[in-house]
Each structure stands twice: as C-alpha cells, then as structure tokens.
Amino acid sequence: MKSITGAYEGVFHINGQTRRMVVFPQDTLLSLLRGHAVSLSGAKPGCENGDCGACTVVLDGLPVKSCMKLAVESEDTAITTVEGLYDTEVPKQFLDKWAFQCGYCTSGFILVAYAMLLNTSRVNDAIITEWLRSNVCRCTGYQEIHEAVWAAANARGNGT
Amino acid sequence: MKVIGCSIPRKDARDKVTGRAKYNHDITVGGTLYAVPRLAEYAHAAIKNIRTVAALKVEGVRAVLTGQDTPFLVGEVLEDRPPLAHGRVLYWGEPVALVVADSEEKARLAASLIDIDYEPLPVVNSIDEALKPNAPLIHPDVDRYTILNHPVYPKSHTNIADHVHVRKGPTDPLWPQCDVVIESRSVLPQIDHMAMETRSATVEILPGGRVLVHSTTQAPFAVQKMLAHYFQLDQGQVVVMAPLVGGAFGGKAAVQLEILAYLASRAVGGQMVSVVNSREQDFAMSPVGTGLDAHFRLGARDDGKILAAEITYRLDIGAYTDSAPRIARAIAAQCTGPYAVDNVKCDVLCVYTNHTYTTAFRGFGHMPMTFAIERAIEKLADALKMDSLALRLMNAIRPGQSSPTKARLTASNVGDLPKALNAMAKLIEWNGGKVMKVGPHLIRVQGIASFWKTSSSPPDAVSGAVITMNKDGTVNLSIGAVECGPGTKTTAAQILAEKLQMPVDRVFVHLDVNTEVDPEHWKTVASLSTYMVGKAVEEACKDLIRQLKNLAAIALKCSPSDLAVAGEKVFLRDDPQVMVRFSDIAHGYRFPEGDTIGGQRIARGSFVIRHLNLLDEETGEGRPGPGWTVGVQGVLLEVNTETFDYRVVKAASVIDAGKVLNPQGAKSVVMGGMCQGLSYATRESVVYGSDGTFLNRQMRSYRTVRMGEQPEQYLVEFVETPQIDAPFGARPLGEHGVLAMPAAVANALSRALGIEANQPPFVPESLWALAGGEKA
Ligand code: FES
Ligand code: FES
Numbered sequence: 012m013k014s015i016t017g018a019y020e021g022v023f024h025i026n027g028q029t030r031r032m033v034v035f036p037q038d039t040l041l042s043l044l045r046g047h048a049v050s051l052s053g054a055k056p057g058c059e060n061g062d063c064g065a066c067t068v069v070l071d072g073l074p075v076k077s078c079m080k081l082a083v084e085s086e087d088t089a090i091t092t093v094e095g096l097y098d099t100e101v102p103k104q105f106l107d108k109w110a111f112q113c114g115y116c117t118s119g120f121i122l123v124a125y126a127m128l129l130n131t132s133r134v135n136d137a138i139i140t141e142w143l144r145s146n147v148c149r150c151t152g153y154q155e156i157h158e159a160v161w162a163a164a165n166a167r168g169n170g171t
Numbered sequence: 172m173k174v175i176g177c178s179i180p181r182k183d184a185r186d187k188v189t190g191r192a193k194y195n196h197d198i199t200v201g202g203t204l205y206a207v208p209r210l211a212e213y214a215h216a217a218i219k220n221i222r223t224v225a226a227l228k229v230e231g232v233r234a235v236l237t238g239q240d241t242p243f244l245v246g247e248v249l250e251d252r253p254p255l256a257h258g259r260v261l262y263w264g265e266p267v268a269l270v271v272a273d274s275e276e277k278a279r280l281a282a283s284l285i286d287i288d289y290e291p292l293p294v295v296n297s298i299d300e301a302l303k304p305n306a307p308l309i310h311p312d313v314d315r316y317t318i319l320n321h322p323v324y325p326k327s328h329t330n331i332a333d334h335v336h337v338r339k340g341p342t343d344p345l346w347p348q349c350d351v352v353i354e355s356r357s358v359l360p361q362i363d364h365m366a367m368e369t370r371s372a373t374v375e376i377l378p379g380g381r382v383l384v385h386s387t388t389q390a391p392f393a394v395q396k397m398l399a400h401y402f403q404l405d406q407g408q409v410v411v412m413a414p415l416v417g418g419a420f421g422g423k424a425a426v427q428l429e430i431l432a433y434l435a436s437r438a439v440g441g442q443m444v445s446v447v448n449s450r451e452q453d454f455a456m457s458p459v460g461t462g463l464d465a466h467f468r469l470g471a472r473d474d475g476k477i478l479a480a481e482i483t484y485r486l487d488i489g490a491y492t493d494s495a496p497r498i499a500r501a502i503a504a505q506c507t508g509p510y511a512v513d514n515v516k517c518d519v520l521c522v523y524t525n526h527t528y529t530t531a532f533r534g535f536g537h538m539p540m541t542f543a544i545e546r547a548i549e550k551l552a553d554a555l556k557m558d559s560l561a562l563r564l565m566n567a568i569r570p571g572q573s574s575p576t577k578a579r580l581t582a583s584n585v586g587d588l589p590k591a592l593n594a595m596a597k598l599i600e601w602n603g604g605k606v607m608k609v610g611p612h613l614i615r616v617q618g619i620a621s622f623w624k625t626s627s628s629p630p631d632a633v634s635g636a637v638i639t640m641n642k643d644g645t646v647n648l649s650i651g652a653v654e655c656g657p658g659t660k661t662t663a664a665q666i667l668a669e670k671l672q673m674p675v676d677r678v679f680v681h682l683d684v685n686t687e688v689d690p691e692h693w694k695t696v697a698s699l700s701t702y703m704v705g706k707a708v709e710e711a712c713k714d715l716i717r718q719l720k721n722l723a724a725i726a727l728k729c730s731p732s733d734l735a736v737a738g739e740k741v742f743l744r745d746d747p748q749v750m751v752r753f754s755d756i757a758h759g760y761r762f763p764e765g766d767t768i769g770g771q772r773i774a775r776g777s778f779v780i781r782h783l784n785l786l787d788e789e790t791g792e793g794r795p796g797p798g799w800t801v802g803v804q805g806v807l808l809e810v811n812t813e814t815f816d817y818r819v820v821k822a823a824s825v826i827d828a829g830k831v832l833n834p835q836g837a838k839s840v841v842m843g844g845m846c847q848g849l850s851y852a853t854r855e856s857v858v859y860g861s862d863g864t865f866l867n868r869q870m871r872s873y874r875t876v877r878m879g880e881q882p883e884q885y886l887v888e889f890v891e892t893p894q895i896d897a898p899f900g901a902r903p904l905g906e907h908g909v910l911a912m913p914a915a916v917a918n919a920l921s922r923a924l925g926i927e928a929n930q931p932p933f934v935p936e937s938l939w940a941l942a943g944g945e946k947a
Contacts, residue, residue, distance in 0.1 A: 053190020114187030115417030
C-alpha cells in the first residue's frame with residue numbers, strides 16, 4: 012500500500028504511453044484523466060460515487076470506475092481509456108448497431124464490454140447482463156447495446 | 172439520390188463511440204473559478220441568520236453570495252423564484268448561498284462551513300395538503316408577482332399558481348343520458364430526468380461587455396434572453412454556446428445554473444466561473460418532473476360512445492412555477508386523450524408544494540396525463556364489458572372532429588389513430604387482455620394504451636437555417652437546435668441533402684450551437700425540431716437553389732428556369748451535359764478570362780408556426796400546435812401471482828410518424844423512450860420524507876432500468892399519414908416513445924391481479940398491498 016501526503020510524482024501508463032505526472036492524494040483517476048495534463052475526456056463523471064459507470068476505464072484488464080479510484084493507486088498499472096480503443100471492434104459495433112444516442116454513457120459501456128471480452132472466452136445473455144449492469148444509460152433501450160456487444164463477441168469468434 | 176427514408180448514420184456517431192465528442196464540461200480552461208451552492212436542509216423554513224465568516228476564511232475563496240446579494244425574482248412565466256433563497260427556503264435542496272473559489276474542492280469545503288440558522292415552518296408535502304383550507308401559504312404574494320409571459324392566473328391566498336379551464340359543450344345535461352358512468356383517480360409522483368450528464372454552466376463577463384456562456388442547455392436562446400432580461404443587457408451581448416448535450420429530456424430547458432454562474436462571475440470581476448452540478452445537486456436542487464393527481468368522470472352510452480367527461484388535473488409543481496403554466500395548458504389542450512368527446516369540462520391546477528420545483532419533462536405533462544386518461548378508459552371498458560381496444564377504436568379521434576379546445580382536426584394534422592390501433596392489435600396479437608396461465612403461479616397478460624400530443628409551443632416561436640457553401644461545393648448548415656441525443660442535426664442534414672439532391676456526407680452541420688452565429692431556434696423541446704428546423708432548412712434550400720440557378724444561368728447563357736440542380740451540379744433540364752459544378756459557382760463564377768461574378772453562396776431560411784393562439788381564459792378555446800402525433804403502445808407482462816414480481820416480455824409501439832425520415836434513428840429514439848417509460852412504470856419516483864427531505868438523491872436509491880431489465884422484445888412499427896405542411900410529411904417523434912408505456916403497464920397489471928393499479932411506480936410490494944396484502 013502506497014501512502015502519500017502531498018504532491019507526488021508518479022509514472023502512469025495510459026493507452027500504451029508512459030507519462031510522468033504530479034498527482035495529489037485527493038485526485039481521483041477520473042480527474043487525472045480528464046485534467047489538463049492528460050486531457051482524455053472520454054471518461055465521464057455521471058455520479059462520482061460508483062453508481063453509473065460513465066467513468067469506467069480498464070486497469071490491467073479489469074473495468075474500474077475511475078471516480079472511485081485514487082490516481083496514485085493506478086500508478087504502474089496499464090490504463091486503457093475509450094480513446095485507446097480507437098478503430099477496434101467494440102466501438103465499431105456500437106456505431107453499427109446505433110447503441111448510443113446522447114453518447115454520454117457510451118465510453119463506459121464500451122470499456123465494460125471490452126473488458127468482458129478480454130476476460131470471458133464465451134459470452135451469453137446472462138454474462139452480458141452481469142457485466143453491463145454496472146452502467147446506466149438513460150437514452151437507449153439497452154437492446155441496442157446488448158446487440159452491439161453480441162456482435163463484438165461474434166466478431167472475435169465467441170468461444171470458437 | 173435518396174436520403175430521406177434511409178438509415179443515414181448519425182453525424183455525431185464516430186466522435187461519440189471513440190470518446191472524442193465534447194460535452195460542456197469536457198473542455199476546461201486553466202484558471203477557471205468554481206462556484207458551489209450551499210443547499211437548504213429544510214423543505215420550508217425561515218432563514219434567520221447566515222454567517223459566512225468561516226467560509227470566507229478558507230484559502231482560495233473569492234466570494235460568498237447569499238439571497239441578499241440577489242434581490243430579484245426570476246421565472247419563465249411567473250417571476251416567483253429568487254436565484255438564491257430570500258428570507259425563506261421553499262424546498263429541500265434550494266440554493267441558499269454560493270461560494271466562489273479557486274477550485275471546486277475549496278468551494279465545496281467553504282460552502283459546508285457556512286453557518287445558517289433556520290426556523291422550521293410547516294411543510295406542505297403533497298397536493299392535498301397544499302389545497303387544505305388553512306394550508307400554510309408557500310407564496311403569500313403570489314398575486315403580486317410579475318408575469319413575464321402571459322397567460323398565468325395565480326389565485327391569491329392559496330397555493331394555486333395557475334388554473335386553466337376547458338369548457339367544450341355543457342356536461343351536466345349529458346349525465347342522465349349516459350348508460351354507464353365511471354370515476355377514476357390516478358396519482359403519479361414527481362420523477363427526475365436523470366440525464367447522464369449533470370447540468371453545468373460557465374460564465375465569463377468580458378470588460379468589453381460581452382457575456383460568454385457555456386452551458387448544458389437545450390434552450391441556448393432562452394438562456395440568452397433570460398440573462399439579457401435580468402441583467403439589463405442587450406441580447407447581442409450575451410453569447411451562449413451549447414455543445415453536444417448528454418441527455419436532457421426537458422430538464423435542461425430550464426434556466427437555473429446560468430443565472431448562478433453569471434452572479435458568481437459578476438462577484439469576482441467577470442472572471443470565468445463554472446457551476447457544475449453534483450449528481451445529488453442535479454436531483455434535489457435543479458428542477459424535476461411534475462407529479463399529478465387526476466380525477467376523471469366519464470359517461471358513455473352502452474355501445475361505448477363517450478358522451479361526457481369531467482376531469483381535474485392537479486399538478487405538483489413544487490416550490491416555483493418555471494414552465495408549469497405552459498405544461499398545464501398543454502395538458503388542458505389534450506385533456507381527453509385522443510378520443511372524440513363533445514362535452515368536456517376540465518380544470519388543470521398548478522399547485523405549489525414544498526417539493527423541488529418542476530419543469531418540462533419528456534412529453535410536457537403528457538405521460539402522467541396519458542396515464543390518468545388510459546386508466547379511466549380501461550375502467551370504462553370494464554364497466555361496459557367491452558374489449559378495451561374496441562372501445563378505443565370506437566372513440567378514436569378522427570378528421571372532421573375537434574380537439575377539446577375546439578381546434579379543427581384534419582387527416583393531415585391529426586393522423587390516423589384507428590389505423591395505429593388496428594396495427595397494434597396485430598403486432599402484439601391482442602387477445603382482449605385475457606389472462607393467460609403459463610405456470611403454477613405465472614400468468615401472462617397484455618395491456619395497451621393510446622396517446623396524442625401536439626407541441627403547445629408559444630405562437631411566436633421561431634426557427635432558422637443558414638447554409639454557406641465551401642469552394643469545393645460542399646455545404647455547411649447552421650441551425651439553432653441543440654443535439655441532445657435524438658439525432659436532430661443529422662435529420663436536418665438529411666433534409667438539406669434530399670432537397671439539393673446531393674450526398675449527405677458532403678453536408679457539414681455545425682454540431683454545437685452558438686447564439687452569436689447560429690440562427691435562433693426557440694428551444695430544442697417538444698419534439699419540434701424536425702418540423703421547425705426542417706421547414707427553415709427547406710426555405711434555405713429554396714434560397715440556395717435560386718441563387719445557384721441565377722449564377723449558373725449567366726455561366727451557361729440561359730434562363731434560370733431552364734436549369735435543374737442535382738449531384739452537386741446545375742444543368743440544363745433538357746441537356747444535362749451542359750452544366751456547371753457546385754465547385755464552379757460556390758464562391759462566384761470565374762469566366763475563362765479570369766473575371767469573376769457572384770461571390771459566396773450564402774442562403775437562409777426562417778420559419779414561424781402559423782395560426783397558433785393562446786388558449787382562452789374561460790373556455791380554453793385555441794389552437795395549441797400545428798399537428799398531433801398519435802400512437803398506441805402495448806406490453807405483454809409475465810406476472811408471478813405469488814411474489815407479485817413481474818417482467819416485461821414484450822413492449823410494443825405503433826406511432827403515426829407521418830413519414831419516417833430515418834428508420835433506424837426513429838426506431839432507436841422510440842425504443843429509448845419506451846425503456847424510459849417502463850422505468851417510470853416499474854421503479855422511478857422522487858421520494859420525500861415526512862419533513863419534505865428529498866430522500867433518494869443518488870442513482871443507487873433513484874433506480875432506473877439497467878441492462879437485463881429491458882423488455883425481452885421491443886416491437887416498433889410506424890404508420891405513415893403525412894402531415895402535409897411538414898417536411899416530407901414527418902410528424903414529431905422525439906418524446907413519444909415514453910408517453911403511454913406506464914399506462915400500458917398499469918392496464919396489464921390491473922387485469923392480471925384484478926386491482927386498480929393507479930399509482931406508479933409498481934413494485935411487487937405495492938401490488939401485493941393493492942391485491943389485499945396479508946389477506947390475499
Ligand atoms: S461517475 Fe464513476 S460511477 Fe458514476
Ligand atoms: S446514450 Fe445517452 S445515456 Fe446512454
């Protein structure tokens with residue numbers, strides 16, 4: 012367990028790039044990512060208490076609500092944000108299946124789906140529900156998101 | 172070239188799925204100050220004393236404002252709301268003070284250190300309490316407030332902020348002629364919009380006098396007008412920028428944070444100040460959706476023909492009016508639902524309570540209204556022992572009839588509800604609502620409900636479009652409608668592309684709105700953007716085509732009337748080989764000798780809805796909108812009669828869309844609405860404690876539908892009865908998916924359990940209690 016009391020210079024690995032940055036004890040990973048030094052605003056604040064998933068990023072292959080994680084805790088982990096998934100399957104399927112409207116929840120859903128595919132060799136409806144229940148969308152009917160996630164699973168060869 | 176009627180991908184799609192689309196608070200400027208409000212911890216109390224000393228001592232605090240610094244009242248219709256509470260707090264969560272500091276953390280800390288003495292006052296915690304003879308008066312001065320936008324009729328010495336009447340034919344003589352008379356009461360709670368992006372606003376006041384506002388608003392031009400009005404500015408001084416909005420549902424049409432941010436910026440010499448709602452603040456401090464208590468008396472002949480209706484709608488508008496008087500008029504104008512009733516008496520009351528104030532909410536009052544109507548219709552069908560779909564068909568509103576406020580209905584303006592009802596019967600294989608047993612304690616049952624809605628927009632609401640051409644022949648489109656999610660900007664681009672017969676990907680539409688450069692669009696509400704913006708875009712296209720032909724005629728040495736436009740070319744109708752490309756004339760035409768005429772093609776179109784008027788004070792007579800959208804929704808539920816748990820197997824909608832402009836876009840916006848409607852039916856409600864505390868102000872306690880809780884199957888169909896004055900005949904569609912879903916669920920549950928499910932949300936426990944509780 013790391014303990015810091017004031018400004019702290021840490022090494023962060025974000026979307027495959029390594030950056031040395033100064034963080035403070037109270038900084039969340041969400042505020043670090045969205046702040047001027049990094050400026051990756053794909054992760055969104057929706058509640059900042061773990062309820063909505065709009066701020067989801069992937070840390071070492073697992074989805075994490077970045078509003079609930081201190082920046083300093085994510086030092087030396089591999090951080091993936093939605094910007095890091097550019098041109099990959101999951102966003103492509105979200106686009107194809109119209110799995111967004113306002114788009115505010117979209118990065119969070121994409122990252123949970125991405126992590127789910129990393130961690131499960133074969134998905135089914137129950138698994139998709141279990142993983143994606145962590146997030147809230149207020150615009151879509153969820154069906155579109157569900158279909159996009161299935162399509163991404165099939166594209167990578169779901170369990171085959 | 173065919174663009175209309177095709178599922179054109181949205182213009183904002185790629186940016187949104189890659190996380191690169193920018194919302195209001197995604198771009199921050201270093202050095203911005205933050206303002207954090209201190210919220211009231213009482214629903215009704217006198218403010219005795221506010222001590223700000225400790226807050227001011229926090230390092231980095233620049234200013235602390237209280238109600239004394241903001242001695243004026245604001246309001247969209249009736250000016251009854253202080254930006255910061257004056258003297259008394261009227262709802263739990265009302266902003267009482269505002270701290271401006273270098274950072275959000277410091278401002279929040281300082282806000283928590285403000286010391287406030289309150290003297291608690293009796294809390295008006297429901298509509299019934301508000302209307303009791305000796306109820307505490309929430310606004311003792313209600314009759315002395317300034318009316319900014321007529322009409323509104325506050326009643327002195329009461330908690331009634333407004334009263335709207337509809338009188339269409341006398342009802343008293345009709346009752347004796349009725350074979351069946353039913354009464355029905357429905358009670359719906361306040362609900363929250365809960366857009367995923369919380370509201371935020373940033374204001375900077377420049378020394379030169381310009382006021383720059385960045386906001387999550389869906390009504391940038393309303394923000395502009397409000398700020399100009401309250402701070403004595405020219406409208407041109409106020410520049411409001413509205414980027415993509417992360418969900419709005421009506422909740423971002425209200426102007427609240429912009430005023431706070433302006434006050435904060437003014438207090439620190441005009442520096443840039445942001446106010447960003449926390450989720451808790453967004454729930455409790457910013458406006459929610461109105462609650463409703465409705466009473467129906469319906470009378471019919473034994474063949475089902477409805478003869479008379481007496482209806483009272485009492486709205487829980489919370490502590491301030493905001494847009495409630497306009498919502499009340501929208502309800503009044505559609506008060507019978509989409510059914511022909513010649514003799515109608517309806518009263519709509521806006522009732523003040525010590526609840527969070529309310530504003531527009533997807534459907535502008537029509538979702539709770541539809542719930543109450545459709546529960547009454549269902550009860551009437553039961554009393555008549557008639558199939559409820561047949562009853563709806565028999566009374567369905569038709570061309571040639573008139574609306575409750577005596578607006579004339581035509582095939583063009585009212586569409587075809589009977590057709591939609593028949594289509595719904597097929598779509599969900601309507602069985603008359605009979606209960607089907609599918610397991611030991613499992614039954615399946617269907618429920619349906621119809622709706623109608625028109626815009627109820629002010630008669631002087633305007634919309635505009637400006638098209639500029641780039642040198643290469645591509646076009647830029649600028650409109651004042653905000654992109655909140657439904658794909659408004661893409662639809663506008665589609666209309667342009669179709670009119671000019673050019674590829675839609677060569678049309679570039681300005682995704683943000685800036686009041687300084689974009690033409691006004693009243694507000695991105697009422698599902699009106701396609702109609703109003705579409706009409707303006709059509710006008711602008713006509714203008715552009717005229718300009719292109721005039722210039723091409725010179726280049727081609729012919730008359731403009733010899734020419735046609737398509738495929739980014741202007742050509743001779745009888746010999747298309749003789750042509751100029753858009754790129755040859757977009758920035759003027761250059762003769763072979765080099766001299767040039769014309770200049771850049773810049774076209775404009777503007778639109779205002781004709782023949783609307785305000786409803787008459789006594790009878791409600793008036794025309795509330797250019798056309799109606801009618802539709803039917805249905806569900807198939809599976810209910811466990813032992814646990815009272817249930818799930819939505821199928822959810823279906825048939826809507827008269829006039830013309831579907833973008834099939835995939837239309838389907839997804841309707842499905843999203845359906846899901847939201849099911850969420851209201853099954854779990855959503857603002858919960859107030861006995862002292863008026865807003866209890867469930869987090870997403871873990873204000874529950875919405877999540878993955879796996881959506882219906883197993885969505886069925887969405889459209890019928891198309893063109894509204895002939897609308898672009899390509901299309902009717903508004905944005906809000907409608909939500910409107911009748913709660914009613915359909917209630918109708919199904921009522922049949923399933925033999926109860927009157929008249930008070931959503933329907934959770935197993937409330938159903939169990941309705942079914943007799945322990946005794947069942
Ligand atoms: S912002 Fe992190 S879970 Fe909502
Ligand atoms: S697309 Fe708007 S919240 Fe999901």
